[in-house]
Amino acid sequence: xxxxxxxxxxxxxxxxxxxxxxxxxxxxxxxxxxxxxxxxxxxxxxxxxxxxxxxxxxxxxxxxxxxxxxxxxxxxxxxxxxxxxxxxxxxxxxxxxxxxxxxxxxxxxxxxxxxxxxxxxxxxxxxxxxxxxxxxxxxxxxxxxxxxxxxxxxxxxxxxxxxxxxxxxxxxxxxxxxxxxxxxxxxxxxxxxxxxxxxxxxxxxxxxxxxxxxxxxxxxxxxxxxxxxxxxxxxxxx
Amino acid sequence: xxxxxxxxxxxxxxxxxxxxxxxxxxxxxxxxxxxxxxxxxxxxxxxxxxxxxxxxxxxxxxxxxxxxxxxxxxxxxxxxxxxxxxxxxxxxxxxxxxxxxxxxxxxxxxxxxxxxxxxxxxxxxxxxxxxxxxxxxxxxxxxxxxxxxxxxxxxxxxxxxxxxxxxxxxxxxxxxxxxxxxxxxxxxxxxxxxxxxxxxxxxxxxxxxxxxxxxxxxxxxxxxxxxxxxxxxxxxxxxxxxxxxxxxxxxxxxxxxxxxxxxxxxxxxxxxxxxxxxxxxxxxxxxxxxxxxxxxxxxxxxxxxxxxxxxxxxxxxxxxxxxxxxxxxxxxxxxxxxxxxxxxxxxxxxxxxxxxxxxxxxxxxxxxxxxxxxxxxxxxxxxxxxxxxxxxxxxxxxxxxxxxxxxxxxxx
Numbered sequence: 001x002x003x004x005x006x007x008x009x010x011x012x013x014x015x016x017x018x019x020x021x022x023x024x025x026x027x028x029x030x031x032x033x034x035x036x037x038x039x040x041x042x043x044x045x046x047x048x049x050x051x052x053x054x055x056x057x058x059x060x061x062x063x064x065x066x067x068x069x070x071x072x073x074x075x076x077x078x079x080x081x082x083x084x085x086x087x088x089x090x091x092x093x094x095x096x097x098x099x100x101x102x103x104x105x106x107x108x109x110x111x112x113x114x115x116x117x118x119x120x121x122x123x124x125x126x127x128x129x130x131x132x133x134x135x136x137x138x139x140x141x142x143x144x145x146x147x148x149x150x151x152x153x154x155x156x157x158x159x160x161x162x163x164x165x166x167x168x169x170x171x172x173x174x175x176x177x178x179x180x181x182x183x184x185x186x187x188x189x190x191x192x193x194x195x196x197x198x199x200x201x202x203x204x205x206x207x208x209x210x211x212x213x214x215x216x217x218x219x220x221x222x223x224x225x226x227x228x229x230x231x232x233x234x235x236x237x238x
Numbered sequence: 239x240x241x242x243x244x245x246x247x248x249x250x251x252x253x254x255x256x257x258x259x260x261x262x263x264x265x266x267x268x269x270x271x272x273x274x275x276x277x278x279x280x281x282x283x284x285x286x287x288x289x290x291x292x293x294x295x296x297x298x299x300x301x302x303x304x305x306x307x308x309x310x311x312x313x314x315x316x317x318x319x320x321x322x323x324x325x326x327x328x329x330x331x332x333x334x335x336x337x338x339x340x341x342x343x344x345x346x347x348x349x350x351x352x353x354x355x356x357x358x359x360x361x362x363x364x365x366x367x368x369x370x371x372x373x374x375x376x377x378x379x380x381x382x383x384x385x386x387x388x389x390x391x392x393x394x395x396x397x398x399x400x401x402x403x404x405x406x407x408x409x410x411x412x413x414x415x416x417x418x419x420x421x422x423x424x425x426x427x428x429x430x431x432x433x434x435x436x437x438x439x440x441x442x443x444x445x446x447x448x449x450x451x452x453x454x455x456x457x458x459x460x461x462x463x464x465x466x467x468x469x470x471x472x473x474x475x476x477x478x479x480x481x482x483x484x485x486x487x488x489x490x491x492x493x494x495x496x497x498x499x500x501x502x503x504x505x506x507x508x509x510x511x512x513x514x515x516x517x518x519x520x521x522x523x524x525x526x527x528x529x530x531x532x533x534x535x536x537x538x539x540x541x542x543x544x545x546x547x548x549x550x551x552x553x554x555x556x557x558x559x560x561x562x563x564x565x566x567x568x569x570x571x572x573x574x575x576x577x578x579x580x581x582x583x584x585x586x587x588x589x590x591x592x593x594x595x596x597x598x599x600x601x602x603x604x605x606x607x608x609x610x611x612x613x614x615x616x617x618x619x620x621x622x623x624x625x626x627x628x629x630x631x632x633x634x635x636x637x638x639x640x641x642x643x644x645x646x647x648x649x650x
Contacts, residue, residue, distance in 0.1 A: 066563060066643050087567045094565020105560045105647070109254050121243055122565035166564070 002039070008075045013173050013205050014040040014063060019072035019082075020228075021058050032058040034228035035072065040174075040207065045200045047219035048209045055228040057178075060209045064097055064176050065089045077173040094122050098167025102179035104159045106151040106166075112138060113147040116166045123170055137165040141195055157188035164195060168204075175199065177208040181215055193218045244570075244577035251550075251578055252585065262546035263586025265539020266626055270587045270619040273532040274594025274611065279601060280524050282610035287517045296510040297377050299480040302348075303327055303335070303470040303487055307506045309516035324504045327467045331494060335470060338490045341479045346374040347453040349461040349468040355402075355449055357410040357421045365406055366448040367423060369458045374450065375401075375434075377473045385417050385432030388452050396454035400428035404436040405446035423449065424460045469508075480509070536622060539586065540630035547579045547634035558638050559646025572639040579631025580624050587623020591616050 002008065008015040021033040032055045040046055050056045061067040062074060065081055068089070074082040081092055093099075098119075106115045116134035125133070138147055141161040151159050160180060167175055177196070181189035197218065200206055208219060216222050217236070224232045252259040302308070306321035332347055339345075353367040368374070375387045384407075388399050400421060407416050407430075416430045428451060437445035451457045462468065472487065474480035484507050491505050551558070558571055566574075595611050602609040 061644050064563070066647075087569075090562065090565050090567040090570075093563060099563050101647070105556065107557060107560075109250075118561070119564045122561075122567075122570060170565075 002037070004073065008039070008078065010078065011042045012039050012075070013042050013044075013077055014038070014207070015073070015075040016059075016062070017073040017075075019059075019062060019074060020070045021055075021062060021067065022070045032228055033062070033069070036225070036228070036230055037072075038223060038230060038233070040205065043200070043203050043205055045196070045206045045218075045220045046208070047216035047222045048207065048225065049211060049213075049216050049222055050225035050231070051211070054225040056209050056225050058228075059225065060176065060178055060207075063174075063207060064099060065092045090122075094119055095170060096173045098164075098170065098172035098175045100160070100163050100167050100175065100177040100180045102182035104151070104156075104163045104183070106159055106162055108151050111148045111150055112143060112154065112162045112165075115151070115162055116169050118166060119170045133169055134165070137169040138162070140168065141165045155188070156184050157191050160184065160188075160192050161195060164192075164199075168199070173205060175204055175206045177206065179210055180208060181210070181212070189215065244573045245581060247574055248578035248581035252582060258546065259582055259585070262543050263539075263582050263589070265535055265542045266583045266586035266623045267539075267590040267593065269532050269535030269539050269626075270590025270623050271593040271597060272535060273528075273619050273622070274591060274615045275597040275601065275609075276524070276528045276531070277615035278594070278598035278609040278611050279607050280521055280528070281612040281615070282598075282602070282608040283517070284521060285610060286608045287514055296513055297379060297471070297473055298510075299475065299477055300377055300471060300473040300510065301480060301484055301487075302506075302508045303331070303472070303491070304468065304506045304508055307512055308508050309513050312519075325495065326462075327470055327505065329465050329467060331491065332467060332470045334494060335472070335487055335490055339472075339483055339486055341474060341483050341486070343472050343474045343479070343483050344373045344376060345371075345473070346377050346471040347371045347467050347469075348374060348471055349453070349458065349466070351461040353423055353457075353460055355406055355410065355421055355423050357416075357419060360410050362406050362409040362447075364447065365403075367457060367461060368448060368450045369453045369455065369461050370450055371453045373473075374471065377471050380434045380437075380450075382432045383435040384415065385430070387432055387450075393452040393454065395452075396456070396458075397452055398426060398428045398455055399431045399452065401432040401434060401450045402430055403434055403446040403448040405444060406449055407433045421449075423451070423457055426456045428455075428457075484509075532622075536626050539583070539623075540626045543579050543583055543627060543630040544634060546582070547575060547631055548637070550578070551575065551634050551638040554638075555641060555646045555649040558641050559643045559649065562641070562643035563647060568639040571641075572635045575635035575638050576628060576631045579634070580627035583627025583630070584620065584624040586627075587620045590623065591619050594619065 002015060002017050004017065016036055016038050019033055019036045020031065023030045023032060036059060048056050048059060062069055065076070069082050072082065073080060076092065077096055081089065084092065113131070113134050116137050117130045120130040120133060135147060138144055141164050143158060143161055143165065146154060146158060151162070154162065181192055184192060193215065196206055210216050221235050223230060305324050305326050332345070336345055348368060348370045350366050350368045352364050355362045355365045372388055372390045372393045382401070383404070387401055388397065392399055400423065402416060410416065410421065411419065416433060419430050420427045421430060439445055472483055474483050487507060488503065492503065495504060497504065561571060598609045598611050601607055
């Protein structure tokens with residue numbers, strides 16, 4: 001059992017210990033997370049579920065280093081990130097986390113290749129290296145022939161695959177997906193899930209927030225939140 | 239993010255949003271164009287005044303003894319009346335000065351008035367008739383295109399000979415040679431012995447509408463009462479010698495007029511500096527007004543850019559959130575938006591420079607103002623334009639940089 005002051009074991013990618021997050025909503029304190037302790041090992045495929053208001057978005061923001069906890073510890077890939085400042089968090093997001101959003105969040109005027117290059121710009125990579133790595137990431141998600149297309153010239157599934165390529169381009173510790181199929185039809189959804197399954201098979205750690213049971217069913221482990229606490233944490237057959 | 243990336247991104251945004259960027263750079267464009275245009279006029283006139291006018295037309299190391307100064311901005315009536323009461327400069331004054339100078343100088347008498355010059359049935363009206371002594375041409379740097387100037391002998395004897403300005407020769411003789419023809423000035427006949435090279439114009443005033451006759455010829459009666467001069471011209475070989483000659487002239491004139499030590503001079507010693515002071519008075523007004531105009535357009539330009547950038551930040555909140563989630567630090571976002579507003583302003587300034595130079599050539603071609611582009615104004619224009627962009631971008635960019643990535647990503 002992890003105690004405050006301990007260091008996580010080497011194969012633990014994500015460790016949260018008694019993580020809480022409270023918001024001040026105009027004088028009223030809202031406790032979105034009330035002490036979440038969870039550990040995720042390398043190459044796990046975890047779905048985070050829960051009804052709206054359960055705190056799953058808050059947890060996902062904390063895991064994604066977009067937010068800092070009110071109390072508790074958060075370790076990511078052997079580094080305690082719960083007390084880092086803004087710029088250090090930006091660096092962690094850049095190096096350790098690959099985001100996939102429900103609404104894709106691609107730059108509309110930039111080509112697929114340039115969209116995928118973005119994280120590498122902030123990593124300080126040179127233009128030639130960026131281009132090569134972005135191209136490789138696009139090939140990995142099967143879009144090697146769509147590099148110069150703009151988002152509006154791509155289908156929804158293709159757009160989400162560009163976003164996945166962007167998430168992967170910096171070789172992050174975790175792929176963090178927030179309702180990755182929320183804007184897609186069921187055929188395209190299973191296409192994206194197939195991509196996730198393949199990435200998982202290749203060794204990628206994936207954390208996926210969803211409220212759809214059939215999407216969560218693709219994961220090997222399902223963590224369910226309720227009222228800011230973990231209600232259940234189950235392994236399931238693939 | 240390196241600065242180069244920020245700039246590339248900025249130019250890309252400007253390219254994709256041409257219309258919006260076009261409007262936003264209008265203010266800086268106008269500011270810089272007017273800066274360069276107006277500066278060019280001041281610069282051109284300045285150069286004209288110092289190089290051509292003062293040096294060539296007035297004469298280097300030359301001063302003039304006159305009843306009152308020639309170029310005098312904003313003189314009160316009382317001063318003007320006092321000047322009009324002063325005694326005039328006499329032939330005898332000039333002779334006393336010539337005898338009194340101990341530094342090597344050349345001198346000339348000069349009296350002028352407007353007259354009509356005619357040849358057979360042709361007339362040239364409003365011609366500046368100058369009665370001068372023979373060194374006048376040398377002091378005024380008037381070179382002859384045809385014939386010769388009159389001699390000291392001709393001057394002393396009051397020979398009825400005349401040297402024409404280019405415009406007068408053209409008007410009366412067109413393509414024929416005027417030499418040895420006889421023109422009439424104020425009822426007397428004068429033999430043309432020379433034509434002065436074309437002088438062009440200054441600030442729209444033609445410089446070739448003149449004739450010069452010997453100071454003691456009959457024409458003296460047309461320009462001044464007997465024995466009276468408008469000006470006594472003195473040219474020294476160097477600036478210190480000119481100063482010395484001026485001191486001597488002042489002393490001689492004061493003693494001739496029996497002025498007591500506490501009395502002011504009742505004559506004027508004009509130098510080309512006087513002319514330049516006159517011009518400096520005018521250009522000072524421009525120098526005060528011009529930055530005001532430029533400042534107003536740049537401030538407006540800055541406000542426009544700030545507004546456009548605030549709009550851009552609002553429109554691209556999601557993009558900012560995304561960039562932050564992908565690892566952009568505050569300073570990356572700050573730099574991106576600063577680069578964008580600086581780039582907009584610099585592009586505006588660059589167009590402004592081009593327009594300003596165009597304007598300058600237009601002014602130079604279409605008006606008598608001798609406009610000339612100053613390299614400093616181009617540099618200043620671009621630097622100020624870019625500076626306005628940076629200053630105007632600080633607030634929007636820092637707002638963008640401070641955005642919370644979670645809230646920004648949630649923004650529709």
